[in-house]
Amino acid sequence: xxxxxxxxxxxxxxxxxxxxxxxxxxxxxxxxxxxxxxxxxxxxxxxxxxxxxxxxxxxxxxxxxxxxxxxxxxxxxxxxxxxxxxxxxxxxxxxxxxxxxxxxxxxxxxxxxxxxxxxxxxxxxxxxxxxxxxxxxxxxxxxxxxxxxxxxxxxxxxxxxxxxxxxxxxxxxxxxxxxxxxxxxxxxxxxxxxxxxxxxxxxxxxxxxxxxxxxxxxxxxxxxxxxxxxxxxxxxxxxxxxxxxxxxxxxxxxxxxxxxxxxxxxxxxxxxxxxxxxxxxxxxxxxxxxxxxxxxxxxxxxxxxxxxxxxxxxxxxxxxxxxxxxxxxxxxxxxxxxxxxxxxxxxxxxxxxxxxxxxxxxxxxxxxxxxxxxxxxxxxx
Amino acid sequence: xxxxxxxxxxxxxxxxxxxxxxxxxxxxxxxxxxxxxxxxxxxxxxxxxxxxxxxxxxxxxxxxxxxxxxxxxxxxxxxxxxxxxxxxxxxxxxxxxxxxxxxxxxxxxxxxxxxxxxxxxxxxxxxxxxxxxxxxxxxxxxxxxxxxxxxxxxxxxxxxxxxxxxxxxxxxxxxxxxxxxxxxxxxxxxxxxxxxxxxxxxxxxxxxxxxxxxxxxxxxxxxxxxxxxxxxxxxxxxxxxxxxxxxxxxxxxxxxxxxxxxxxxxxxxxxxxxxxxxxxxxxxxxxxxxxxxxxxxxxxxxxxxxxxxxxxxxxxxxxxxxxxxxxxxxxxxxxxxxxxxxxxxxxxxxxxxxxxxxxxxxxxxxxxxxxxxxxxxxxxx
DNA sequence: GCACTAAGTTCAAGCATTGAACGAATGAGG
DNA sequence: CCTCATTCGTTCAATGCTTGAACTTAGTGC
Numbered sequence: 001x002x003x004x005x006x007x008x009x010x011x012x013x014x015x016x017x018x019x020x021x022x023x024x025x026x027x028x029x030x031x032x033x034x035x036x037x038x039x040x041x042x043x044x045x046x047x048x049x050x051x052x053x054x055x056x057x058x059x060x061x062x063x064x065x066x067x068x069x070x071x072x073x074x075x076x077x078x079x080x081x082x083x084x085x086x087x088x089x090x091x092x093x094x095x096x097x098x099x100x101x102x103x104x105x106x107x108x109x110x111x112x113x114x115x116x117x118x119x120x121x122x123x124x125x126x127x128x129x130x131x132x133x134x135x136x137x138x139x140x141x142x143x144x145x146x147x148x149x150x151x152x153x154x155x156x157x158x159x160x161x162x163x164x165x166x167x168x169x170x171x172x173x174x175x176x177x178x179x180x181x182x183x184x185x186x187x188x189x190x191x192x193x194x195x196x197x198x199x200x201x202x203x204x205x206x207x208x209x210x211x212x213x214x215x216x217x218x219x220x221x222x223x224x225x226x227x228x229x230x231x232x233x234x235x236x237x238x239x240x241x242x243x244x245x246x247x248x249x250x251x252x253x254x255x256x257x258x259x260x261x262x263x264x265x266x267x268x269x270x271x272x273x274x275x276x277x278x279x280x281x282x283x284x285x286x287x288x289x290x291x292x293x294x295x296x297x298x299x300x301x302x303x304x305x306x307x308x309x310x311x312x313x314x315x316x317x318x319x320x321x322x323x324x325x326x327x328x329x330x331x332x333x334x335x336x337x338x339x340x341x342x343x344x345x346x347x348x349x350x351x352x353x354x355x356x357x358x359x360x361x362x363x364x365x366x367x368x369x370x371x372x373x374x375x376x377x378x379x380x381x
Numbered sequence: 382x383x384x385x386x387x388x389x390x391x392x393x394x395x396x397x398x399x400x401x402x403x404x405x406x407x408x409x410x411x412x413x414x415x416x417x418x419x420x421x422x423x424x425x426x427x428x429x430x431x432x433x434x435x436x437x438x439x440x441x442x443x444x445x446x447x448x449x450x451x452x453x454x455x456x457x458x459x460x461x462x463x464x465x466x467x468x469x470x471x472x473x474x475x476x477x478x479x480x481x482x483x484x485x486x487x488x489x490x491x492x493x494x495x496x497x498x499x500x501x502x503x504x505x506x507x508x509x510x511x512x513x514x515x516x517x518x519x520x521x522x523x524x525x526x527x528x529x530x531x532x533x534x535x536x537x538x539x540x541x542x543x544x545x546x547x548x549x550x551x552x553x554x555x556x557x558x559x560x561x562x563x564x565x566x567x568x569x570x571x572x573x574x575x576x577x578x579x580x581x582x583x584x585x586x587x588x589x590x591x592x593x594x595x596x597x598x599x600x601x602x603x604x605x606x607x608x609x610x611x612x613x614x615x616x617x618x619x620x621x622x623x624x625x626x627x628x629x630x631x632x633x634x635x636x637x638x639x640x641x642x643x644x645x646x647x648x649x650x651x652x653x654x655x656x657x658x659x660x661x662x663x664x665x666x667x668x669x670x671x672x673x674x675x676x677x678x679x680x681x682x683x684x685x686x687x688x689x690x691x692x693x694x695x696x697x698x699x700x701x702x703x704x705x706x707x708x709x710x711x712x713x714x715x716x717x718x719x720x721x722x723x724x725x726x727x728x729x730x731x732x733x734x735x736x737x738x739x740x741x742x743x744x745x746x747x748x749x750x751x752x753x754x755x756x757x758x759x760x761x762x
Numbered sequence: 763g764c765a766c767t768a769a770g771t772t773c774a775a776g777c778a779t780t781g782a783a784c785g786a787a788t789g790a791g792g
Numbered sequence: 793c794c795t796c797a798t799t800c801g802t803t804c805a806a807t808g809c810t811t812g813a814a815c816t817t818a819g820t821g822c
Contacts, residue, residue, distance in 0.1 A: 001418075003779040006391045007384065007809050014810085030769055037382075042810055044771060061818085067768025068818040150722070158722065205610055219690075221607075228692025229586055232723040235689040240720065241624045243682045252685070252720035301624045304633070308616040309600075309690055311609025339621065339633035341531070341539065342613040384810040388777050395779085411800055423779055425802060442787085448799025449787040 011046070014038060015376040018046055022056070023101060023198045023373060028070030047073060055079050055099070055379050075100040080139040080372065080379065083132070083180070084365025085125050086146040086187065087170075089113055089161045089213055092121075094128040095358060097365035099372065101198035105132040106358060114161070118168045126177040141372050142181035144364030145174060146190045148212060152231035154184055160249060161213045183367055188234060189225045190363030191318050192218025194355055196225075197366045202351065205312040209236060209303065210319030210359075211262040219310060237261070239302045259298030262320045265291050274320050281327050289327055296328040300335025307340045307348060318353035325352035392427070395419060396757040399427055403437070404482060404579045404754060409451030428454060436460050436480070436760050456481040461520040461753065461760065464513070464561070465746025466506050467527040467568065468551075470494055470542045470594055473502075475509040476739060478746035480753065482579035486513040487739060495542070499549045507558040522753050523562035525745030526555060527571045529593060533612035535565055541630060542594045564748055569615060570606045571744030572699050573599025575736055577606075578747045583732065586693040590617060590684065591700030591740075592643040600691060618642070620683045640679030643701045646672050655701055662708050670708055677709040681716025688721045688729060699734035706733035 017036045021027065027035065029043040038046075050056040050073075057076045061069035079099055086093040092111050096104040107128055113121055125145075133140060147170065149159030154171040171184035192208035195201040208218040215237035219226040227233050237257035238250050245254025258264065262274065268291035271277040280288040303315055317325055317332075329350060336348045353359060372378050398417045402408065408416065410424040419427075431437040438457045442450035460480055467474040473492050477485040488509055494502055506526075514521060528551065530540030535552040537543075552565035573589035576582040589599040596618035600607045608614050618638035619631050626635025639645065643655065649672035652658040661669040684696055698706055698713075710731060717729045734740060753759050 001779080002781090002807080003388065003391070003777080004807055004809095006388070006779080007807085010384070010387045011809060028769075039811060040770060041772080041812080045809080061769095063819075065768085066766070066820050068770075070769060217690075221602075226602075229694055230692055230723055233690065233692040235692075235722050238689045238720070238722055239686045240682050241621055243622045243679070250720075250722060298624070301621050305620045305686060306690055308619045309598075309614065309687055311611055311614040311616075313610055339619070339631075341616050341619055341631060342611050382810080383776080383812090384808085385776055385778095387810075388779090392778060409800075420780060421801060422781080422803080426778080442800095444788075446799085447789055447797070449801075451800060 012376055014042065015046055015050075016374055018043065019099075019373040019376060022073065022075060023099070026059070026072045026074035028072050030070055032073070049380070053380060078138055080141045081133070081136070082141045082365045082368030082372070083129055083143040084146070084190075084361040084363070084368070085129060085143055085174075086361040086364060087113065087121055087125060087162075087165075088146075088148050088187070088360075092124055092128060093358065093361040094125070094132050095361045095365050096132050097362065097369055099369050101369070103358075103362070106361070107132060108357065108361075114164075116164065118165055118170065118173065121165065122170070122174055122177055125174060129178055129180075140180055141378070142183065142368045143174065143178065144190065144367035145171060145182050145184045146187045146360045146364040147184060148187045148214075148216075150231050150235075151184050151186050156184075157231060183371070185364070185367060186216070186218075186227075186231065187212075187360045188216030188218045189227060190218070190361075190367060191216075191353075191355075191359045192220055192316075192363070193225050193366050193370070194359045194363030195316055195318075195353065196220055196223070197363075197370045201354075202314040202316060202349075204314065205310075206314035206316055207234075207303070207306060207310065207312055208316045208318050208353070209299075209321060210317075211260065211265075211321055212319055213261070213263065215257050215261055215299075215302075217306065219312070221310070221312070236302055236306055239305050241298055241301045241305075256298055256302035260295040260302065265295045265320075265324075268294065274323060278323055281324070292324050292327040293331045296331030297335055299328070300332040301339065303332065304336050304339035307336065307342070311342060314349040314351060316351045316353050318355065318359055322353040322356075393757055395423065396427055396431075397755055399424065400480075400754040400757060403454065403456060404480070407440070407453045407455035409453050411451055413454070430761070434761060459519055461522045462514070462517070463522045463746045463749030463753070464510055464524040465527070465571075465742040465744070465749070466510060466524055466555075467742040467745060468494065468502055468506060468543075468546075469527075469529050469568070469741075473505055473509060474739065474742040475506070475513050476742045476746050477513050478743065478750055480750050482750070484739075484743070487742070488513060489738065489742075496545065499546055499551065499554065502546065503551070503555050503558055506555060510559055510561075521561055522759070523564065523749045524555065524559060525571065525748035526552060526563050526565045527568045527741045527745040528565060529568045529595075529597075531612050531616075532565050532567050537565075538612060564752070566745070566748060567597070567599075567608075567612065568593075568741045569597030569599040570608060571599070571742075571748060572597075572734075572736075572740045573601055573697075573744070574606050574747050574751070575740045575744030576697055576699075576734065577601055577604070578744075578751045582735075583695040583697060583730075585695065586691075587695035587697055588615070588684070588687060588691065588693055589697045589699050589734070590680075590702060591698075592641070592646075592702055593700055594642070594644065596638050596642055596680075596683075598687065600693070602691070602693070617683055617687055620686055622679055622682045622686075637679055637683035641676040641683065646676045646701075646705075649675065655704060659704055662705070673705050673708040674712045677712030678716055680709070681713040682720065684713065685717050685720035688717065688723070692723060695730040695732060697732045697734050699736065699740055703734040703737075 084095045093108040095106040150157040171182040175182040217234040217236035219234045242254035246258040248255040269288040465476045474489040476487040531538040552563040556563040598615040598617035600615045623635035627639040629636040650669040
């Protein structure tokens, strides 16, 4: 690593800083200089190749007040695009996302994947990707692929609800089919990432909790998704709340999942689908409300334990929990207040995710746009 | 930040790399160059001011084989020293540590601090520090101060066993008394640090678990102690294992601490002190063995939950748990194997700490030597 | 037209690492 | 004792990105 290499690193770091500022909002060179702490000279220098490369565009001068008018820079409307794709138990989804954070296309198709082979799944995903990217000339930065299970090093390590796919190297195989660079990650991690990038919901560290079939938590520490050494971090569903409680499929007993999983809530409420449960709650059905409250208590105990270990200030409830938020909040918050050590002074903040059913796939696409910004050398390939 | 500043950062980074290599073991310039990936030229350049400043010494040439003999560099035997100090419920301790990781002096004095005022505690600690540092001319890098409670931003936030000291800014006040830079941290974090610096016990991420009065875990992620946003991370003692279980002083129910705390073990074993328990275990007392086993089960459930959230490969049992290790291990390991998700493929590794009763104070001193190596500019003050 | 203001550009200066060449210090072999 | 092989450590020119100041550009206000 020569000094010249070090200086190149400095340049790339500054490029990252500038791109991050632009993700936040467009701005002229002078504005960006003020926001990043770099000088106008450096900004001219750094943005020149980005403009030449079609990553940024210079807008016509805005006439505002005295002095030479500024020409704001923004991400090029026909610039590079990232693809997000989600494989799930009962649906597939894809989304395309620009560097500016704008969604271009999205698809969500119901599909029972429980018995599908890897080839079948990959064919359908590749087809959807072709659908949303076909006809556009824009450079594709890569594909973020979300999967409902534990993922490590590009392969599926654990998938209780899609057992057919365990051991498959889905990232590589989808890469071969599409000719794109594919990054595989867990859906819980990607749902959390969607709340962090390109716009930060919570402003600081947080945990994002969802229930689909299992319960998963995406933990954001220091602005990064924490994955653990082998991808098993944040397995909130298997936090024990009653050590001699109900047997879990994982082999343990008393896992949160057995008390607060969506399947449990639906069963206790006497409903078959989330939508029906939601309507029952709106109609004031006491059985439904009780089922959700009971689940909220168990979930609250599990999250309290998580808070006592991670010490983050905010919990975001997403997925089905966001839908049930109004009926869950009180029970969860009450357990948190009673059990979280740091809660005394600094009330643990509980939020509902505003992202809806596209959170995971948006996070998947965000994984790619984020990487492009953090490693700007990728934009010049 | 000018380019010149950036280059200075590069130099400091390389200096850190070299010092880290020297903490590992001494070596000649050529050897260090090979180990760090830097060139011999850079090593001559970087080590020159360290030698001139009395941080390193050049040993006489070692005659080994052909070629010009190498002159190994090592930390100067009269170089800078860090002080570790520990305030605890029933004892105080201090230790001095060189940059090479050698312990110079240590003291551990029994003392009931439960009703002591901050002034009394600080007077005694300052006295001990004077004892171990008096008479030496060596530069003092600072004091690491260990405290059995939650610490944030230099102040005591929570101290269930030393309530007199809550709210005190112990770091600042000890600094005023000693004229040294004082860094305050939690004893669990520092005990973990002692297993990571200057020699890494586990080789990768791990959790260090101790029981004194409460139960504390020090979590090491990515080679750094993870403290959370407000110092409450790793509160394993208040992980819930039975949500409707025994009431805890923290306001929650079913905390691990109520089942696996040292006080609980001693009570169930009918003993008053750890030493007596240890002898009973050695003598084969079944009541003692049962008490330890029962605690081990509860501890194992709590640690399993921790593993499912942090996903680290190794657990180090320290403090009282290290003493009881032979009788704890089986119960803990059995719960881990049955409950940790990642456990199936990759057995969670359980180790006993070899550091004994000086672990915390050694970690406290290590906090300071580590900082000096990580921020080498401090060595030139 | 002229003064004023702000945006954007040009340019020399500055520094730690490098790699190659060089000097230093020893052992082996004759 | 001398020479060669070997390894250690030092010397030195070249390198490139940010900076701040000076400069150019492009508007407004009177």
